[in-house]
Amino acid sequence: MFQLSSVRRSAQSLRQKLMFAFFTLAIIGVTNSSAVVAQDAPAPDAPAETENPFPGRFPAPSFDGGTEWMNASGPISLKDVRGKIVILDFWTYCCINCIHVLPDLKFLEEKYPNQLVVIGVHSAKFDNEKESENIREAIVRYEIAHPVVNDANMTIARKYQFSSWPTFVLLDPEGNYVGRQPGEGNRELFDRVVGQLVEYHRAKGTLDETPIQFNLERDKEPNRPLKYPGKVLTDAEGGRLFISDSNHNRIVVSSLNGQLLDVIGSGKLGAKDGNFNTATFDHPQGMSLVEDTLYVADTENHLIRAVDLKAKTVSTLARTGLQSRVRLPKGKLREFALNSPWDLRHLNGVLYIAMAGPHQLWKHEIGSETVELYAGNGREDIVDGPLDSSSLAQPSSIDTDGENLYFVDSEGSAIREIVKGQVTTIVGPHDIPRGRSLFEFGDIDGEGDIVRMQHPIGLAYHNGHLYVADTYNDKIKEVNIKARTSKTWLGTGDRGNGLDPVQLNEPAGLDVVGNFLFIADTNNHRILKVNLETKATENFVIEGLTHPVSTSSEPPQELVQGDAEVLPQIDVIPGENLTFKVNFEFTEDYKLNKLAPVAYKLSAIGEQTIVAADNLNKRKKADSDDVSATVTVPTSGTSGTATFELSVSYQYCRDGVGGVCRMANKKWKIPVNLSKTSKSAIVELKTTP
Numbered sequence: 001m002f003q004l005s006s007v008r009r010s011a012q013s014l015r016q017k018l019m020f021a022f023f024t025l026a027i028i029g030v031t032n033s034s035a036v037v038a039q040d041a042p043a044p045d046a047p048a049e050t051e052n053p054f055p056g057r058f059p060a061p062s063f064d065g066g067t068e069w070m071n072a073s074g075p076i077s078l079k080d081v082r083g084k085i086v087i088l089d090f091w092t093y094c095c096i097n098c099i100h101v102l103p104d105l106k107f108l109e110e111k112y113p114n115q116l117v118v119i120g121v122h123s124a125k126f127d128n129e130k131e132s133e134n135i136r137e138a139i140v141r142y143e144i145a146h147p148v149v150n151d152a153n154m155t156i157a158r159k160y161q162f163s164s165w166p167t168f169v170l171l172d173p174e175g176n177y178v179g180r181q182p183g184e185g186n187r188e189l190f191d192r193v194v195g196q197l198v199e200y201h202r203a204k205g206t207l208d209e210t211p212i213q214f215n216l217e218r219d220k221e222p223n224r225p226l227k228y229p230g231k232v233l234t235d236a237e238g239g240r241l242f243i244s245d246s247n248h249n250r251i252v253v254s255s256l257n258g259q260l261l262d263v264i265g266s267g268k269l270g271a272k273d274g275n276f277n278t279a280t281f282d283h284p285q286g287m288s289l290v291e292d293t294l295y296v297a298d299t300e301n302h303l304i305r306a307v308d309l310k311a312k313t314v315s316t317l318a319r320t321g322l323q324s325r326v327r328l329p330k331g332k333l334r335e336f337a338l339n340s341p342w343d344l345r346h347l348n349g350v351l352y353i354a355m356a357g358p359h360q361l362w363k364h365e366i367g368s369e370t371v372e373l374y375a376g377n378g379r380e381d382i383v384d385g386p387l388d389s390s391s392l393a394q395p396s397s398i399d400t401d402g403e404n405l406y407f408v409d410s411e412g413s414a415i416r417e418i419v420k421g422q423v424t425t426i427v428g429p430h431d432i433p434r435g436r437s438l439f440e441f442g443d444i445d446g447e448g449d450i451v452r453m454q455h456p457i458g459l460a461y462h463n464g465h466l467y468v469a470d471t472y473n474d475k476i477k478e479v480n481i482k483a484r485t486s487k488t489w490l491g492t493g494d495r496g497n498g499l500d501p502v503q504l505n506e507p508a509g510l511d512v513v514g515n516f517l518f519i520a521d522t523n524n525h526r527i528l529k530v531n532l533e534t535k536a537t538e539n540f541v542i543e544g545l546t547h548p549v550s551t552s553s554e555p556p557q558e559l560v561q562g563d564a565e566v567l568p569q570i571d572v573i574p575g576e577n578l579t580f581k582v583n584f585e586f587t588e589d590y591k592l593n594k595l596a597p598v599a600y601k602l603s604a605i606g607e608q609t610i611v612a613a614d615n616l617n618k619r620k621k622a623d624s625d626d627v628s629a630t631v632t633v634p635t636s637g638t639s640g641t642a643t644f645e646l647s648v649s650y651q652y653c654r655d656g657v658g659g660v661c662r663m664a665n666k667k668w669k670i671p672v673n674l675s676k677t678s679k680s681a682i683v684e685l686k687t688t689p
Helices: 005-018 096-100 102-111 132-141 155-159 187-204 433-439
Strands: 068-070 085-091 116-122 148-150 167-171 176-182 232-235 240-245 250-255 260-264 287-290 293-298 303-308 313-318 330-332 341-347 350-355 360-365 370-375 395-400 405-409 414-419 422-427 458-462 465-470 475-480 485-490 509-513 516-521 526-531 537-539 570-572 577-584 590-592 598-604 620-622 628-634 640-654 661-674 682-687
Touching (some): 085 187, 102 187, 132 148, 167 187, 232 287, 232 509, 577 661, 598 628, 661 682
Parallel strands (some): 085 116, 287 341, 577 682
Antiparallel strands (some): 068 148, 167 176, 232 240, 303 313, 330 370, 341 350, 405 414, 516 526, 577 628, 590 640, 598 640
């Protein structure tokens, strides 16, 4: 967690103007008593079942002020989420702590699917993060399934007196502010508080448990051979390139000429050991090759994996798979929890780990049973000095010249080295009082302390120079280690995928082999191969590589669960169409969602011959005019009877385009008789949410 002091000062001023009495959520026991207290008030007595567990709240500020909404079909207002419990997640996509809380939010969303709405309020740190397209990429990359508003001007943040990333703010179903909690590791707290709110507002009748649906950015994405590749590693001796295909949860192995050699991992999310086809990862990043073992930073599993390239098996070197919440200097490999290992580098029998979560470098002597702290005091900052007193800021890449270590501190936008037990900043800000090094960023070439980058993530050593992925500037920089200079080497700085001139989109991984630099151009879902002398650049295409194919054998769920409404028998002339017109009726200002076609399924109950099988048991989309939808199937030319079941599923939003859309469905059981004495007719059906 890190704080934004300028916003905090604005918040203090706003507090005086609005006299908000904000407080921090805190656990006060393990009983059913209230789980939140006001900092400036005594804890309330344990409430009765029908008593509001959080009384005295005040109306929440509006969500107005964002520049664009994503993962939603339109802007969301307090009125749209009336009846739902709301968690506002104030985040910025560079922040490792913000990444850490996403599993907690997912847990809560899955536990309270019809009671809770999570809204991400993206309040950017870096200039690059203020652009909606970059946020959209982060939403897809982090697999976020709730609405996100781009609060580029910090308008919403100031209303809610936000001061540090991440911060959760809780609102009740009546639109009242309940409380807030900064930092990570608060899953259990919010689980208890949301549970109490559900119980109270369900009893009061103010909880809306209608299922909701969001139009997710990821549903717009096509399948690709690579998906947000994070890191690359070259093997000159073996003629191989290893690619962490991060969002496909696998490692791709190719020749240096682009022939596919192997795929390590099934592509499924998980932490399963096994052979290459069955092993699973969770967004792997950096790698290091030691003889026939490829070590992998399995970042979101908080694991180090060992890949036996000869036996073609994956095992877990460092476990437990839980994120570390404590700061200990040493532990046993299979008992010590890691915290977002992001990159690895082998040097003289030691595996060095860029541990982004605690802002430190760690090390493991290969063959030993321990992993231990190497550099960084754990305070997020850029402070030079001895290993144990220096401060790091989200180290995300590490390399070596065979004697010294070089690494990039992403949150401090600094390139650093370790020589003879001392951490030194080669280029970029450092040793600025009150943590201001974290907020000194930009795009300035030059020498030493005046150099500015913007959240660099990758680097690679080559002949006394470091090639740096200046990620948020969409450039590759060249750093002369001895001269302490930095200059733009590749990329126009304009986001894109062109090759002449070369354009990049948040590159994150680099490695050099021979006379070539390989680049993981992450948001372009590609690998680039660049000639170091001429800068001639080409897309590195891996022949035969495809995206992972789902092998799920689970039968599809019914379109609509529950009982069906039974209708009287319908008489139809043989050979005529069997037509149903579903009329939608809504209250207030709700309308059918224009962006979500009505889905229907017609099936037969028992044996029948009056409708061809090709027209049954398929989920289809019905045309809609916003108030009705017509479902039509042809019948056979002979008389007969049958019973059909028609299921319809649809979404409705405020004015038909609201950001929060409710889901509704209906099912009818319809006896049908084909008779030449019948009259052709359209069957009118009605559904109300």
